[in-house]
Amino acid sequence: MAELKDLQTRQNPNWCPGCGNFGIQAALKSAIVNLKLEPSNIAISTGIGCGSKINQWIETYGFAGLHGRSIPVAMGIKLANPELTVIDLSGDGDGYGIGMCHFINTMRRNIDITYIVQNNQIYGLTLGQTSPTSEKGAVGPSTPHGVIEEPVNPIRLALSSACTFVARGFAGDIPHLTGLIEEAVKHRGFALIDVLQPCVTFNKVNTHDFFRERVYKLSEVSEYDVSNLVRAYEVAGEWGDKIPIGVFYKVEKPTYEDSDVGLKSGNPMKADISDVNVQEVMSSFM
Amino acid sequence: MKQGALNLLIGGPAGAGIEKSGKTIALSFLRGGYFVFGNVEHMSRIRGGNNFLRLRIDEKPHASHVEEIDVMIALDKKTVEEHIGEVVDGGAVIYDSDDLDLSEIDAGKAVMIGVPLKKMATEKLGNAIMVNVISLGLVCGLVDFDVSVIKKVLGKVFEKKGAEIIKLNEKAVDIGHELAGKWAGDFHVKMSGGKAVGNMFIEGNNAFALGALKAGCKYVGEYPMTPSSSILHFMAKWAEKYGVVVKHTEDEISACNSVIGAGFAGVRSMAATSGGGLALMGEAIGLAGMNEVPCVIANVMRPGPATGLPTRTDQGDLRQVIHAGQGDPVKIVLLPGSVEECFYFGYQAFNLAEKYQLPVIVCFDKHMGEGYFTVPPFDVSTLKVDRGKLITENPGEDYKRYLQTEDGMSPRTIPGVKGGIHRSTSDEHDEYGDMTEDAENRNLMVEKRMKKLELAMSDCPKPEIIGDEGAEITFVTWGSGVGICKEAAEIHGNANILQIKTAWPFHTKEVKEILKSAKRPILVEHNYGGQMGGLIAEHTGIILEERILRYDGRPMTAKYITDKI
Ligand SMILES: Cc1ncc(C[n+]2csc(CCOP(=O)(O)OP(=O)(O)O)c2C)c(N)n1
Ligand code: SF4
Ligand SMILES: [Mg+2]
Numbered sequence: 001m002a003e004l005k006d007l008q009t010r011q012n013p014n015w016c017p018g019c020g021n022f023g024i025q026a027a028l029k030s031a032i033v034n035l036k037l038e039p040s041n042i043a044i045s046t047g048i049g050c051g052s053k054i055n056q057w058i059e060t061y062g063f064a065g066l067h068g069r070s071i072p073v074a075m076g077i078k079l080a081n082p083e084l085t086v087i088d089l090s091g092d093g094d095g096y097g098i099g100m101c102h103f104i105n106t107m108r109r110n111i112d113i114t115y116i117v118q119n120n121q122i123y124g125l126t127l128g129q130t131s132p133t134s135e136k137g138a139v140g141p142s143t144p145h146g147v148i149e150e151p152v153n154p155i156r157l158a159l160s161s162a163c164t165f166v167a168r169g170f171a172g173d174i175p176h177l178t179g180l181i182e183e184a185v186k187h188r189g190f191a192l193i194d195v196l197q198p199c200v201t202f203n204k205v206n207t208h209d210f211f212r213e214r215v216y217k218l219s220e221v222s223e224y225d226v227s228n229l230v231r232a233y234e235v236a237g238e239w240g241d242k243i244p245i246g247v248f249y250k251v252e253k254p255t256y257e258d259s260d261v262g263l264k265s266g267n268p269m270k271a272d273i274s275d276v277n278v279q280e281v282m283s284s285f286m
Numbered sequence: 287m288k289q290g291a292l293n294l295l296i297g298g299p300a301g302a303g304i305e306k307s308g309k310t311i312a313l314s315f316l317r318g319g320y321f322v323f324g325n326v327e328h329m330s331r332i333r334g335g336n337n338f339l340r341l342r343i344d345e346k347p348h349a350s351h352v353e354e355i356d357v358m359i360a361l362d363k364k365t366v367e368e369h370i371g372e373v374v375d376g377g378a379v380i381y382d383s384d385d386l387d388l389s390e391i392d393a394g395k396a397v398m399i400g401v402p403l404k405k406m407a408t409e410k411l412g413n414a415i416m417v418n419v420i421s422l423g424l425v426c427g428l429v430d431f432d433v434s435v436i437k438k439v440l441g442k443v444f445e446k447k448g449a450e451i452i453k454l455n456e457k458a459v460d461i462g463h464e465l466a467g468k469w470a471g472d473f474h475v476k477m478s479g480g481k482a483v484g485n486m487f488i489e490g491n492n493a494f495a496l497g498a499l500k501a502g503c504k505y506v507g508e509y510p511m512t513p514s515s516s517i518l519h520f521m522a523k524w525a526e527k528y529g530v531v532v533k534h535t536e537d538e539i540s541a542c543n544s545v546i547g548a549g550f551a552g553v554r555s556m557a558a559t560s561g562g563g564l565a566l567m568g569e570a571i572g573l574a575g576m577n578e579v580p581c582v583i584a585n586v587m588r589p590g591p592a593t594g595l596p597t598r599t600d601q602g603d604l605r606q607v608i609h610a611g612q613g614d615p616v617k618i619v620l621l622p623g624s625v626e627e628c629f630y631f632g633y634q635a636f637n638l639a640e641k642y643q644l645p646v647i648v649c650f651d652k653h654m655g656e657g658y659f660t661v662p663p664f665d666v667s668t669l670k671v672d673r674g675k676l677i678t679e680n681p682g683e684d685y686k687r688y689l690q691t692e693d694g695m696s697p698r699t700i701p702g703v704k705g706g707i708h709r710s711t712s713d714e715h716d717e718y719g720d721m722t723e724d725a726e727n728r729n730l731m732v733e734k735r736m737k738k739l740e741l742a743m744s745d746c747p748k749p750e751i752i753g754d755e756g757a758e759i760t761f762v763t764w765g766s767g768v769g770i771c772k773e774a775a776e777i778h779g780n781a782n783i784l785q786i787k788t789a790w791p792f793h794t795k796e797v798k799e800i801l802k803s804a805k806r807p808i809l810v811e812h813n814y815g816g817q818m819g820g821l822i823a824e825h826t827g828i829i830l831e832e833r834i835l836r837y838d839g840r841p842m843t844a845k846y847i848t849d850k851i
Contacts, residue, residue: 009709009720010718010720011720011721038704039707040701040702040703040704040705040706040707041701041702042701043550043551043701045547048712053721055709055711056709056711056720056721059707060707061701061702061706061707061708061709062708062709062710062711063547063550063577063709063710064709064710064711064712064713064721065543065546065573065577065712066543066569066570066573066712069539069540069543069569069570069573071540072507072535072539072540072541072542072543072544072547073543073544073546073547073550074547075533075540075544075547076505076507076543076544076545076546076547076548076549076550076551076555077547077548077550077551077701078547079505079531079533079544079548080504080505080531080547080548080549080551080552080553080555081551081552081553081700081701081702083702084551084701084702101536101537101540102536102539102540105535105536105540260531261525261526262504262525262526262529262530262531262532263529263531264526264529265526265529266529268504268505268529268530268531268548268553269504269551269552269553269700269702271502271504271529273501273502273504273554273671274502274671275671276499276500276501276502276528278496278499278500278666279663280527281496281499281524282486282496282663282664285486285487285488285492286316286484286485286486286487286663
């Protein structure tokens with residue numbers, strides 16, 4: 001169990017003042033406190049980017065790996081020690097660009113990981129190139145004539161990839177995002193929270209104000225039913241004057257860990273490996 | 287008359303079950319007290335083409351084949367066309383006379399045993415599938431091998447299928463055995479029973495995987511790639527029994543990163559792949575070096591570049607495995623030179639990985655990985671798990687994951703351990719693991735990581751001279767070259783072998799010393815560039831001028847080497 005101050009690390013964030021990542025950091029810390037989690041039982045896996053640096057600034061176990069590869073690392077941690085709370089945070093470039101293959105495939109597996117995407121629709125750390133979620137026509141140093149392709153819709157992608165918890169948050173609404181993270185961590189299975197994260201330095205379109213004027217909460221839509229996949233898919237198409245946030249879809253299904261035969265005999269991390277008996281295996285070659 | 291040595295080849299199109307029937311024959315002779323070496327040459331296709339399996343059955347062990355055939359079982363004409371020249375005088379070619387028209391083939395002094403196998407199987411046993419078992423019986427009849435041994439083997443192979451199937455198989459053996467009658471008397475090979483008992487018939491891949499299992503590997507991340515896939519299959523087969531999570535991932539990048547995640551979480555973990563997959567793992571191998579995460583990777587080589595010859599053998603990845611990943615290589619590369627070493631180095635790799643907190647690559651070729659060898663069960667009595675500086679209890683105040691220590695190794699906590707919280711960071715980091723670009727810290731950390739390699743040198747298998755010290759010729763080789771050179775040395779009569787067992791860190795001093803006194807060193811490798819020769823030159827300044835290199839994807843034989851001296 002931790003208090004907020006216990007989650008403070010030796011260093012302070014060096015994000016640009018006003019960066020949406022501050023809101024994500026605050027929400028994640030609050031969620032950890034509210035969930036009464038023991039920080040040493042949490043492993044955070046991150047990629048490479050502005051957002052991923054969050055690993056340095058939350059006092060839990062952390063693995064800061066490679067650009068786009070935070071999900072396989074998180075998977076390895078979870079399958080090696082299913083008792084840990086595993087949270088993955090990385091950028092839209094990480095998850096929806098270079099690491100897209102891992103993203104889709106790990107959703108299918110329904111491993112019990114919470115995946116928070118710091119989606120600023122930009123490559124922040126590499127100085128503002130457009131990203132897979134940049135809107136069509138968005139201009140950046142790598143696309144001076146505007147993005148030609150359609151943006152990735154991560155919510156729809158998740159809905160069609162058997163993700164069992166699909167949500168979107170907004171870095172500017174910390175209490176709401178805190179609630180989403182708590183729900184996602186409690187959910188048994190793969191939980192995606194795509195977080196609208198303003199990048200004040202490079203993204204001059206999708207700003208705090210842009211989102212503040214547009215977001216609305218699905219939880220406040222009276223007839224919205226989180227178990228209705230078709231409806232979720234429909235709502236996930238909204239982007240413009242109105243942008244929905246909250247839980248789009250949620251379903252209970254067995255996790256990967258529930259079904260993997262290698263985990264039947266218990267937590268691999270706790271296995272006694274001092275003298276594994278392989279006589280039976282050797283005999284099978286005789 | 288030759289007693290106790292039989293070279294057999296079964297060939298046919300892919301999908302004809304060559305490997306399966308070959309294995310049954312091999313197991314029969316294994317039980318009958320012989321050493322069997324098996325080598326499968328297949329094309330990269332699922333149906334058709336021409337595949338063959340060679341069995342070298344002898345009273346002593348071998349690590350390579352000979353291009354001589356005493357008995358050929360031909361399931362297609364192509365097998366006969368391609369290999370008839372290898373059949374010795376008086377050797378037999380067994381084939382289905384209804385199936386194959388071999389009238390235009392110049393059989394020389396080979397004995398052509400054409401029998402309507404399929405027809406017999408259908409008429410007498412009600413199942414054409416029994417052809418292979420009839421052939422097996424025929425072979426045994428030819429060489430006077432005890433049929434009861436075969437029947438026992440078949441009983442075990444078909445144990446789960448029930449008594450009726452076993453009986454049918456026994457009957458098929460008898461039919462074959464009887465058929466042999468008219469040729470058996472004059473046949474030049476007799477196999478009346480060997481003395482070797484209690485041996486295993488095992489491939490390098492499975493021996494390596496067995497080592498991993500014994501070492502307590504509990505997580506496998508792998509993407510199938512020939513010729514490494516049987517490691518994945520082996521681990522998947524035993525996963526439930528041994529509590530191993532075996533994940534066939536979406537690609538090698540995921541495989542290697544997940545293995546690193548598991549290693550970070552305190553579980554012994556491994557991946558296996560071949561050259562192309564290793565290339566994809568490169569960045570993650572660098573990550574494991576930087577973050578000081580223990581993990582093991584097997585690289586089973588095939589000829590490259592690109593897709594190359596997917597099902598053939600080569601040793602062209604030596605440079606790649608050493609340099610996989612960015613920056614100076616923080617890793618250990620082991621080169622097992624026998625099936626036993628596949629097991630022991632495989633086991634040891636996990637100890638080294640945890641002791642030195644880095645990735646360990648175990649590199650061998652298809653010839654070793656998919657070749658079958660006869661060895662006694664591995665002696666596990668002296669094996670001891672060494673988890674290095676792993677700590678599972680609260681390390682106390684001010685814990686530093688990357689603490690600078692005398693030996694370069696820092697106490698390592700894993701998630702779940704109170705008081706041990708840290709970040710494992712792929713950016714350069716300080717002793718706590720937190721990111722920093724400080725130049726002085728950078729130097730200290732680079733030196734810390736590289737110092738571990740200097741220390742590891744004493745724990746890594748050292749180069750070894752096999753044979754008489756003062757021999758006229760010294761074959762300088764590694765991996766599957768070792769077994770083949772051993773036989774070449776025996777034939778030559780005045781040669782020894784320098785086996786390099788660790789590619790990184792390199793045992794410069796030891797190699798230099800050995801080579802200085804070598805009278806006529808000859809480099810023997812399975813690649814174009816003589817990569818080990820290059821490595822030796824780089825470290826010792828000694829250039830090996832005389833070279834026997836092969837890069838056509840086909841395994842060397844002892845004769846291939848002795849012909850070139
Ligand atoms: C293999 C690899 N390619 C490229 C890079 C360079 N790189 C670092 S971060 C990044 C993009 C970051 O964008 P995103 O993931 O959206 O994170 P953000 O900085 O926006 O939070 C890139 C391309 C890298 N580190 N590794
Ligand atoms: S560049 Fe953008 S994403 Fe990066 S720290 Fe600054 S505001 Fe945040
Ligand atoms: Mg981004």
